[in-house]
Amino acid sequence: MGKSIGLLLLVLLTHPLFLGSATADEIIRAKQVYDGDTVLLEDGRKVRYLGINAPEYQEPFYLKAKRVNESLVLGKEIRLEFDRERTDGYDRILAYVYVGDQMVNARLVGEGLAHAFFIGPNQKHNTLLLQTQVSAKRRKVGIWSARTRPKTLKITSVHVADPDRPDPYAPYVRITNLQDGPVRLVGYVLSNESGQRYHFPDVAIDPGYTVIVASTEGNDGVNAKGQMVVHWLAQGSLWDTREDTAFLTDPFGETVDQFHYKGRRIRSSRPPSRRKAP
Numbered sequence: 001m002g003k004s005i006g007l008l009l010l011v012l013l014t015h016p017l018f019l020g021s022a023t024a025d026e027i028i029r030a031k032q033v034y035d036g037d038t039v040l041l042e043d044g045r046k047v048r049y050l051g052i053n054a055p056e057y058q059e060p061f062y063l064k065a066k067r068v069n070e071s072l073v074l075g076k077e078i079r080l081e082f083d084r085e086r087t088d089g090y091d092r093i094l095a096y097v098y099v100g101d102q103m104v105n106a107r108l109v110g111e112g113l114a115h116a117f118f119i120g121p122n123q124k125h126n127t128l129l130l131q132t133q134v135s136a137k138r139r140k141v142g143i144w145s146a147r148t149r150p151k152t153l154k155i156t157s158v159h160v161a162d163p164d165r166p167d168p169y170a171p172y173v174r175i176t177n178l179q180d181g182p183v184r185l186v187g188y189v190l191s192n193e194s195g196q197r198y199h200f201p202d203v204a205i206d207p208g209y210t211v212i213v214a215s216t217e218g219n220d221g222v223n224a225k226g227q228m229v230v231h232w233l234a235q236g237s238l239w240d241t242r243e244d245t246a247f248l249t250d251p252f253g254e255t256v257d258q259f260h261y262k263g264r265r266i267r268s269s270r271p272p273s274r275r276k277a278p
């Protein structure tokens with residue numbers, strides 16, 4: 001009997017409700033909505049929704065994603081559920097956001113206003129978000145509608161070196177798998193406006209997960225956090241810090257996606273042969 005009571009106490013004391021703010025959920029009011037996956041809390045902290053990525057400014061469905069997010073959380077008490085990592089490199093809180101019993105992250109994916117976006121080691125609700133994405137694709141809603149061109153892979157960011165925000169991989173490019181199954185990257189090519197090209201090795205990305213094309217030395221593969229990383233050392237002097245465009249082509253030479261930073265997308269069908277004039 002003594003052993004049983006001791007075991008029960010151990011289980012209770014290690015339950016999230018007894019572990020304090022490091023792991024327990026948090027309830028707080030949302031003060032401002034920035035876009036479809038980022039909000040400001042009433043105490044000044046920012047929250048980045050875990051497991052999803054909503055359209056960026058000037059991408060299709062950006063405004064609708066922001067408005068739906070506003071209708072769900074703005075001015076309301078929200079519950080923050082945490083995973084293994086509590087914050088990101090921008091000091092934003094990482095959380096699954098709930099209003100009542102509804103997970104806002106999943107609601108946005110279900111309406112086609114965000115896609116699955118997994119960066120290890122966080123994975124608590126990956127299965128739910130992938131299943132919800134599959135359903136949204138079948139219904140052809142939001143980013144999966146006829147208005148948009150279906151993609152297998154998406155460039156979600158080009159991160160140039162920033163002395164104010166040092167990053168061990170910068171400059172780097174992040175690419176997400178939008179398919180329902182793994183995608184092998186051998187044969188894919190990443191390039192910039194001036195025509196420098198990186199040929200991917202034979203690695204694969206699982207659905208919803210991302211690959212970082214880093215400008216560091218190392219072995220290609222999954223790092224300690226579960227993040228796929230490949231290495232293109234030339235990037236250190238390749239990406240224009242003012243503006244540039246990343247192009248991703250498939251093994252047949254077709255453009256899969258392109259990402260123009262700073263601040264806007266462009267609609268060229270293929271990479272230009274030379275860098276544009278300053």
